[in-house]
Amino acid sequence: MRRWIRFQILVVLMLVALVGTACAQPSTGVTPVPSQVPEAAELAPDFTFTSLGGESVSLSQQRGRWVLVNFWATWCVPCREEMPYLDELARGNADQLVVLAINMREPEDQVRAFVDELALALPVLLEPDDATLLAYGIYGLPMSFLVGPDGVLVERVAGPVTPGEIESRLAADP
Structure with missing residues (x-):
């Protein structure tokens, strides 16, 4: 009987140690999600938004060119870090690609200050509607879609x- 109680105590202590060790592991932070290629051909949901310049811009207007649709916000650190690259990508591939940067519902003056600070030339669109966010399945920022x-x-x-990711797609285009 005494051996049985000792065995049970030993098992409980081992479980407590195992759970304690698992809970004490430091978080590694955000793990990047690899890009995903849709399984079947699917038309990108169309949208029409107003740009910082006051122009009406729609995805369907861009047919015939590659389009990188990027959802972002000024408070999002990875968004802030990738924005100069996206602007460079748009400038360097203007004959083939347009980058549409859709800001996530921040005040226009705040977005304009950010764009001016980085001297961005790419089209920045404002106020996406809920239907578009749902259609694209936006669950975090930044999120980009190559059309x-x-x-x-x-x-x-x-x-x-990541640098090179979009360029490799454009280079593979016949």
Whole structure:
């Protein structure tokens, strides 16, 4: 009987130690989600928003060119870090690609100050509606979607776009 009680105590202590060790492991932070290629050809949901310049911009207006749709916010650190790269990407591939940076409902003056600070030339769109956010499945920022010249969604990127990722797609385009 005494051996049985000792065995039970030993098992309980081992479980407590195991759970304590698992809970004490430091968090590694955000793990990047690899880009995802849709399984079947799917048209990217169309949208029309107003740019910082006051122009009406829609995804369907961009047919015939590659489009990188990027959802971002000024408070999002990875968004802030990737924005100069996205601007450079847009400038360097203007004949082939347009980058549409959709800000997540921040005051226009705050967005304008950020754009001016970084001297961004890419189109910045304001006030996305809930239907668009749901259609694109926005669950975190930044999120980007590469849309082919035919309007088909080619790739989803959760997290910052890494240099070379989009360029390799453009280079592979016949």
